[in-house]
Amino acid sequence: MKDSIIYSLFFFFFFFCFGDFADSLTPDGLSLLSLKSAVDQSTAGSAFSDWADSDASPCRWTGISCMNITGFPDPRVVGIALSGKNLRGYIPSELGNLVYLRRLNLHSNNFYGAIPTQLFNATSLHSLFLYGNNLSGQLPPSICNLPRLQNLDLSNNSLSGSLDKGLNNCKQLQRLILAGNHFTGEIPAGIWSGMENLLQLDLSDNVFTGSVPEDFGDLKSLSGTLNLSFNHLSGGIPKSLGDLPVTVSFDLRNNNFSGEIPQTGSFSNQGPTAFLNNPLLCGFPLQKSCKNQAPSSPGNPNSSPGSDNNPKKGLSPGLIILISVADAAAVAFIGLVVVYIYWKKKDNANGCSCTGKTKFGANTEKSRLCCSCINGGFGNSDSELDPPERGRGEGELVAIDKGFTFELDELLRASAYVLGKSGLGIVYKVVLGNGIPVAVRRLGEGGDQRYKEFAAEVQAIGRVKHPNVVRLRAYYWAPDEKLLISDFISHGNLASAIRGRNGQPISLSWSTRLKILKGTARGLAYLHECSPRKFVHGDIKPSNILLDNESQPYISDFGLNRLITITGNNPSSGGLMGSALPYMKSSQTERANNYRAPEARVQGNKPTQKWDVYSFGVVLLELLTGKSPELSPTSTSTSLEIPDLVRWVRKGFEDENPLSDMVDPVLLQEVHAKKEVLAAFHVALACTEPDPEVRPRMKTVSENLERVGS
Secondary structure (H helix, E strand, C coil): CHHHHHHHHHHHHHHHHHCHHHHCCCHHHHHHHHHHHHECCCCCCCCCCCCCCCCCCCCCCCCEEEECCCCCCCCEEEEEECCCCCCEEECCHHHHHCCCCCEEECCCCEEEECCCHHHHHCCCCCEEECCCCEEEEECCHHHHHCCCCCEEECCCCEEEECCCHHHHHCCCCCEEECCCCEEEEECCCCCCCCCCCCCEEECCCCEEEECCCHHHHHCCCCCCEEECCCCEEEECCCHHHHHCCCCCEEECCCCEEEEECCCCHHHHHCCHHHHCCCCEEECCCCCCCHHHCCCCCCCCCCCCCCCCCCCCCCCCHHHHHHHHHHHHHHHHHHHHHHHHHHHHHHHHHCCCCCCCCCCCCCCCHHHHHHHHHHHCCCCCCCCCCCCCCCCCCCCEEEECCCCCCCCHHHHHHCEEEEEEEECCEEEEEEECCCCCEEEEEEEECCCCCCHHHHHHHHHHHHCCCCCCECCEEEEEEECCEEEEEEECCCCCEHHHHHHCCCCCCCCCCHHHHHHHHHHHHHHHHHHHHCCCCCCCCCCCCHHHEEECCCCCEEECCCCHHHHHHHHCCCCCCCHHHHHHCCCCCCCCCCCCCCCCCHHHHCCCCCCCHHHHHHHHHHHHHHHHHCCECCCCCCCCCCCCECCCHHHHHHHHHHCCCCHHHCCCHHHHCCHHHHHHHHHHHHHHHHHCCCCCCCCCCHHHHHHHHHHCCC
8 A cells, every 4th residue: 555655646746747738637637646546457447548647627537527616717526426346446635635526436346445534625525425345444533524524424344443522523414324344332422412414324233332322312303214233232222212203213133232112202113123133122012021021129130129039928918809800800701792692693683694695785774784883993894704605606796895786697797898917817897787897807717625715815805995905895706717896996007197008108297196105105004004914015016006087096906916826827818707708918018027125036035014115115216207117128228217216316316416317307397396306205215225124114104205295
């Protein structure tokens, strides 16, 4: 490294004293040449191929951005972006001479050595992205001498030492990401309350010890994830973290925290994964009661306050009375159950039954009144009892919603046409005799020995009742045919709305897009948190988000993969509906599913709710950018298609590209929506985090979107 520094100094001395270009190349260009000389040229590739010392200005060089500054005849360098170039070398101190440098982006290379303190003479720096290198040494205390510093990402390096309390001078800092280094010691307290603009804090995968500072709770602007995982932090989790915004997710895994998890404020929004691998932690949401971890008394660490050392001591009189009262209450409860069953049977004897065993379409007033008592509650099942014993012979329609009154013959005689075809079956639009359209999905012919399993799955799907989820109304079971009958949603799907039916996209206003996003998020959150099975959809994409004539979204196709597995046959082959209804080949081209989460693309992985969160994030990005992440394997890329939309957007934010470069041009006309669009981008980036554990729950996503535009 010393040889490289000597060479750099000689390089500059030679340039200034003897070079013919010294009078032509700007001072900023000369400073940049120090970076070229500091890099091993065998690793440079084409990164510096156009960095010619004979140029008058460096502004056309690869990775260099310039801007006209008042009072200077020549443009000044404001950005350096040479990320992911496999460059090996050190960061030269001469870059500190670039006094108008705003962004330094050298991440994902092989730079080594310490971060030079002279770099912070470039006082205009507001974004420093040096992650993914092999930088060593301490975090320079003078780094907060940069008055405009907003983004500091030094993750995945070999930095060490402790954090300096001088960090409290970083008043404008918005992102502090130091994950994946070798920092040690305690996280300093008393500095965080001054960081009023901090949005992201990631100190994970270091060697920090001690307790979590109480003033973390003062980070009122924090969003996304507070990540302290994979350290050696200990002690109790401070209750002050509950004062953080409810949208903040915690990641405190793999530490040595102890005691009970607080239950106040934003703690109520955290899932169990936030606290895993802390053996001494207890309490909700962990399935580990704190009753078995009684607090230690001062005199005896193995005893709890008020304990008696005499193991033969019997039950207290108060406890005996309590047990007796509980026994009496249990007897009374059993008596009430017996009386309820008696009156229930008596009601059924009088002809009022809600078991679903009557003929499909029964419509007596008495039956409606009886069933309304069961179905009155929000989210309750229309048939909470066991699946009816059907499907053993000719096949029969089974009502999930008793409001539907039609027979199988009427269904087969009705006018119909194919809406689409996929691995989840052919979907028909069927118009009944009363003029009501329904969607009929044909699942296949097999699975005749698994009726009870099939019926139980269908009943679970039928219990889902939410304004943004397609409602299942009935099903048909026979040995040679399985059909699902659900609501028909009139205005196609979101994919058609975005891309158009004939290649002509429909112009969606920001308010319409926001309405679609909010409704879809609410529906997904319901499936994850409130549905009987806590469903995982597993295939969220625009074609599975249906729209009505008011652009209200409806999530479709959830729970179908399991039903296809049960039926075990190709749903697109002949069968009852295949012969009774006209067949039309779907015109939809099969496209690569780039909405899937990275872990979902690994064969053998089971679907999780975090898959859905990622997929929803990609849909959100598509509505924000107007660019599709899907590419047809038979077509070439167009300006509206981005093979990796998530990576493209992330790079845009890292490089601090103007929002106008990423957002759908249609939305640029709605000036009032700029702040809302930016807020939605942050939600999308949180949803599409590579690590599924870091992604928020859909409930949190929905709550964040509800705040946008409200």
